[in-house]
Amino acid sequence: MRAVIYEGNGRIRLGERPVPVIQDERDAIIQVTLTTICSSDIHIRHGAVPRAVPGVILGHEFVGRVVETGKAVRKVRPGDRVAVNVETFCGECFYCRRGFVNNCSDEHGGWALGCRIDGGQAEYARIPFADNGLTRIPDHVPDEKALFTGDLLSTGYWAARIGEILPGDTVAVIGAGPTGLCTMMCARLYGPGRIIAIDTDEYRLNVAREQGLADVTLIPGQDDIGAYIRNATSGRGADVVFEVAGGADTFQLAWQTARPNAVVVVVAMYEQDQILPLPSMYGKNLTFKTGGVDGCYCQEIMDLISAGKLDAGFMITHRCGLDEIMDAYNIFESKKEHVIKYAVKP
Numbered sequence: 001m002r003a004v005i006y007e008g009n010g011r012i013r014l015g016e017r018p019v020p021v022i023q024d025e026r027d028a029i030i031q032v033t034l035t036t037i038c039s040s041d042i043h044i045r046h047g048a049v050p051r052a053v054p055g056v057i058l059g060h061e062f063v064g065r066v067v068e069t070g071k072a073v074r075k076v077r078p079g080d081r082v083a084v085n086v087e088t089f090c091g092e093c094f095y096c097r098r099g100f101v102n103n104c105s106d107e108h109g110g111w112a113l114g115c116r117i118d119g120g121q122a123e124y125a126r127i128p129f130a131d132n133g134l135t136r137i138p139d140h141v142p143d144e145k146a147l148f149t150g151d152l153l154s155t156g157y158w159a160a161r162i163g164e165i166l167p168g169d170t171v172a173v174i175g176a177g178p179t180g181l182c183t184m185m186c187a188r189l190y191g192p193g194r195i196i197a198i199d200t201d202e203y204r205l206n207v208a209r210e211q212g213l214a215d216v217t218l219i220p221g222q223d224d225i226g227a228y229i230r231n232a233t234s235g236r237g238a239d240v241v242f243e244v245a246g247g248a249d250t251f252q253l254a255w256q257t258a259r260p261n262a263v264v265v266v267v268a269m270y271e272q273d274q275i276l277p278l279p280s281m282y283g284k285n286l287t288f289k290t291g292g293v294d295g296c297y298c299q300e301i302m303d304l305i306s307a308g309k310l311d312a313g314f315m316i317t318h319r320c321g322l323d324e325i326m327d328a329y330n331i332f333e334s335k336k337e338h339v340i341k342y343a344v345k346p
């Protein structure tokens with residue numbers, strides 16, 4: 001089968017691999033019907049993910065059809081359409097029992113797919129712990145609406161959940177890329193008074209406004225972000241801040257725009273160390289919560305998609321076949337053509 005292979009040292013290529021087989025009775029094999037490229041794949045390509053194993057098939061955000069299940073799998077059967085969770089988790093360890101599946105202590109626990117074990121930029125994929133890692137897609141939900149369940153929507157949903165948003169809150173979201181947009185979409189579920197989206201990319205900010213995700217959009221360097229947010233909140237600052245950009249100075253922007261006693265959720269994946277200037281923020285009594293996602297809410301997310309309360313399908317701006325995925329990588333990485341997300345059909 002065709003698959004995107006990480007060769008190490010920032011090199012990836014489209015190559016041939018054998019179709020995966022069941023290795024454990026809790027595995028399922030799925031035929032990938034739609035897959036995508038995530039900014040984490042770009043981080044791997046940059047060599048910024050030391051855990052990524054050379055030789056691994058990339059891809060951790062995909063949907064498919066179950067073709068085979070191990071004999072311990074209960075939740076799905078061959079023929080089912082499923083969304084795949086970005087994280088693999090056993091469901092039984094200390095962390096899993098508390099919902100902290102990102103730190104599942106199984107050797108394949110956490111973000112393993114497309115990083116430490118073969119993922120879904122391929123025609124077929126093996127999903128360990130299939131009962132935890134697969135969510136059935138209702139018949140009326142097309143693949144394009146379900147594609148982001150396991151990673152982007154899981155991240156936005158998890159971030160909004162730990163952000164402790166109260167009705168009426170002023171929420172600032174730094175970064176209007178795919179994860180930022182999903183974070184805004186999920187933050188909406190909590191009834192904030194307003195969502196302020198901050199990004200340097202005007203096109204993405206327009207998308208956030210047009211989709212009804214952001215009430216206000218601000219551009220660093222062009223708008224005085226601190227002054228705007230202070231004016232809008234009687235001088236206090238944002239009640240909840242989500243840092244989803246991972247830029248050179250966006251972490252600083254996050255804590256500076258937060259009001260005292262705010263929750264600052266750091267969703268971004270940085271390629272460089274960040275500075276936490278504790279003397280400057282002393283007395284501000286901030287609560288920082290950091291990534292990565294605990295992706296164990298896929299059923300809730302699918303229920304919300306099914307009911308039309310979450311719809312991330314608008315993020316698909318580009319479509320192609322697996323044979324064209326190397327070009328797609330280049331366009332996605334350089335953010336050409338106003339790309340937000342690709343839908344890639346194997």
Ligand SMILES: [Zn+2]
Pocket residue numbers: 038039040041060061086151152
């Ligand atoms: Zn991802």
Ligand SMILES: [Zn+2]
Pocket residue numbers: 089090091092093094095096103104105106109
């Ligand atoms: Zn576990």
